[in-house]
Amino acid sequence: MTARNAARKGWMTAALGAALALGGCAGGSDGPAVFVPVAASTVPVAAASPSETYAVAIPPAQIDAAVARLDQLAADIMRRSSIPGMAVAVVKDGRTVYAKGFGVRTVGAPEPVDADTVFQLASLSKSVGATVVAGLVGRQVLSWDTPVAAHLPGFRLSDEWITQQVTVGDFFAHRSGLSAHVGDQLEDLGYGRQDMLDRLRYVPLDGFRTRYAYTNFGLTAGAEAAARAAGLDWATLSERTLYQPLGMASTSSRFADFMQRGNRASPHVKTEAGYQAQYQRDPDAQSPAGGVSASANDMARWMSMVLQKGSFQGRPVVEAEALLRATSAQIVSSPPRNPNERAGFYGYGFNVGTSPSGRVKLSHSGAFLLGAGTAFSMIPSAGVGIVTLTNAAPVGAAEAMNAAFDDLVEFGALTRDWYEAYAPLMQGLYAPEGTLAGQPPPAQPVAPLGSNAYTGIYANSYYGNAVVETAGSGLVLKMGPAGARRFALRHWSGNTFVIDLSGESATPGSISRIDFRPGVSGLSDSVQMEFYAEDTTRGVFTRTALQP
Template identity: 50%
Template sequence: MTSSINSRRLKVAITALAAVLVVSACGDDNESAAPQGDFSGPPPADSAVAVSDAQIKDAIDRVPELADGILSKTKIPGLAVAVVHNGEVAFAEGFGVKEVGKDDRVDADTVFQIASLSKSVGATVIAEQVGKGVVEWETPVRQNLPSFTMSDPWISDHVTIADMYTHRSGLPLHAGDILEDLGYGRQEILNKLAQEPIEVANFRVHDNYTNFGITAAAESVSAAAGTDWATLSQNSLYGPLGMTNTSSRFADYLGHTDRAIPHTLVGEKYEPRFQRDPDAQAPAGGVSSTVNDLAKWMNLVLAGGEHNGQPLVEKEPLVAAFTSEFVNGPGQNTEFRSGTSGFGVNVSTTSSGRVINSHSGAFNLGAATNYVMIPSLNVGIVALSNAGPIGAVEALTAEFVDLVQYGEITRDWVAAYAQLTAEPAEGELAGKQRPADAAPAGPLPQYVGTYANPYWGEATVAAMPDGNLQLTIGPDRVQYPLSPWSGDTWTFIPTGEMPNPGTVSQATFDGNTVVLEYFDDNGLGTFTKMG
């Protein structure tokens, strides 16, 4: 149907042929017999590690123990877990509370923000549209979204839906995400991506994770379908599948009385301080759902697009999304297995030799989610939590996958994922103390004024009664107190979804310009005083 699917078939054929050649070469040259068996298709999904139904059942029976253990070890407020097996929902329950300080318990119908699990769910929506002939995975984004532009004209015309869903567009890492923190809307952010420097050498070669690349692709698909993304998702997937508590609209999440409240870690306690509105990047991170609903989605994927014995999503484009398209995590040496991605889906091979599909989701402002599916065993697990990412949900699903495959937990996954998800503070001055011999700042009036930037918009710097400055920027008029560091260099603490804890940014004034370090990752952080 698409060139990516055809190329995948070619790779499968080459792999199967190579297997036949190896078998043939093992015998005597003069007396080698023809290999026995059916070699017309791809290599089988068999694993050297056998797994019985009883072992899977035992793993499912231990899920409450695993969930309680995660709550005890990590102190996150609440989570919900569902497991599917052989087309049935084998387990679905909630644990802990929806909000710290209140008694309302999480259940299997509690609505969570699922963050980047939205990418895999959205890929299923697109697969449904590919099956209907509305688009193909290799359709250029601009074909149905001509307003979308990138800074490289050729890439702008040729970047496809598949390129965006494998993060291989050449856009810089997290392009557009900080704009969302400042209050810019979806269309404004997509328009501003035209100013992002393109890493031409990375196009279709290396990946940079970009939520708004995914969003641009989804917008192109919904435009081809003649509707908006949230409506398309509802009509093509959520409604037909009976996902009654799932939506791609933030307002619907807020409208649920049975919803999990986001929490962030303050000191050693979780507090419900923030509420993320992800509508601007809804296709990439804006879905809200329940484990009961996501169990239906996992069963659909594991059944090759069938629901209640009837095809809901055509199998071929769905398989294209959930199989290896691109090596996004090459092995560090010859002993390591490489990680790959499909379209909005991670595809990897476990130590038992089984292929798994997975994805995590995270809001620093208070959500962490993960699913893992093992197609060869027709089993899947999803875990949703109402706390920022510390590896808790990934540890839970990893423990379950261990029990399914080996009958035992192979390592301390809580500690492993805690280390993996810990993000370092950013900024040249992060963790440093102001020098004792710091040069004095200039008179405040020399810094005060309105500064313009074509990407970030206007920023104002105002003098405050305490003798410091305040930076205000973006449609939401986000305010950052500026503190003197040395001479014309001031500092501020970035806020919102994107900065890691402990991040410190410099604001360096030089005549009529100021460079804001936090906003300068891609060389776009120079602001010029107006008037």
């Protein structure tokens, strides 16, 4: 993954913090939102300790009034975003006080979304998975400080000392030293979970326990160690530890279970013709980080448990102290850019921030560029949580819905137009990858060498083999397990070709340079691939055989 790609995908934590740092205004309760300044209370609210004192009180009726506005908020965001479907649930003091669906499960089909429609959660899975691990920590199966190597024989990172020291908590806090989104392109090529965990040893490390870098497969390594400690596969562990005790009957960490649900939301991407259900993302390889599927009603049960300090309907599910570690700040994820800005933090699988009212807020967003946008937000001091699930690629709808509701809970009025704030933040996700993206081919390209100069097998320790072979009058590049991913090589100029990219890590219009490097024999000794430049060889594949 290119540095630009990794940076723009860091929105899952950074965008929420950036938008929350913006100033505010307020609006009326009927019709389009009209924004006027909010006068915040300056009278501190009595609390158990000084660190639990809040600048703004929340009158009891204010939360009920916020819930009463949800239909209006949802209708407004559905209209402005044009997304196909959305489900919203709110909990208060351990009870679900709102659960409703809007729109349709699939464009062109009549079935409506309701509160039991199952959505892919994307990165909300990280917070759910953290509570699974907290369940094991509470039972003393392992601790957040357990080294991953203790339960993953053969596991290695590129630094032997870090290999022995890195813990389950380090991976869940994204502070292992791995680069952001490492492994995502391996997943797009078709490699499985164990393949990717094995290949982490080839990735350079930077900033162990000092730098935050959001990684799906780093967190997956921590979760896999926890599952091995419990003697179960991750999906079964999640069922037994969390889903079954909470009665989350529609929730699973297996993609096959999601596909078997009758009441299931299809993922959608935006096209010139509007939203279309063109792809189906299979996230099993990174299940602990992005592979959970659930309904809004089921997520309400999970939020109730978190807000009730690990209990559900009076029954303990997760030990409170183990859960508190997960929901406490473990590393700075969004450093302030000036002295007036609040910093953002990450716990173990949770964003941990401070709202403008001075209250702790737990949150996370999730996204599949192939068609899912999700978010939750919880205010523990108010006992309130909201989750919004959508079946469309992220445009800020889920985050805007939650932020507007939080405003109404905390201030009794909207502090800004949240959809207008979030939508531009999401646009960077859709910038095509590649230095040649959007450029016309050279008008007078340099002629290539003969096909036999390029055909052959090229090896890379991280990505595996890349096979170049003839196909008709052109060349094709095959990568991934057994060459499962096939790319047509288009000549650009001289020994430079390009491939068109597709998948979760590359938006439409993305292309990658493919630069062959001929040796003294005139045959290419190696090839450098721009898009695959996150390992120690910087995307260089070395020829190992003349013929495929």
